[in-house]
Amino acid sequence: MTKFGIFIRKFRLDRGVLLRDMAKDLGISPAYLSGMETSHKDIPQSLADHIISVYNLSTEQTKELKHSIMLSKQKICITTGQIAWKNEIVSMLKEKLDNLSEEQKFKIIEVLKE
Secondary structure, X not given: OOHHHHHHHHHXXXXXXXXXXXXXXHOOOHHHHHHHHOOOOOOOOHXXXXXXXXXXXOHHHHHHHHHHHHHHOOOOXXXXXXXXXXXXXXXXXXXHHHXXXXXXXXXXXXXXXX
């Protein structure tokens, strides 16, 4: 299950909302919502704003929801604007990401958090 799936399932359970009812509230099918929870479907950008609006999320819940969606994306598009050093970084990351050790991944994350 994705971070989004964990967040949204906990949110539903805490509020006593069934998956089919949340899907209806959001104007999507239960199968599609379930697919997003389990990472079988990508999460549309507009979904966060819709959930925030429909369920009147707090500032903290909004931040957690958006973060969970970011961590659950199956595909990320990066626009480099034809700037050579950006292209090089993105290309190298794409090429090497699957072969990085846990320590290397942690170091990259720490550098980017600075």
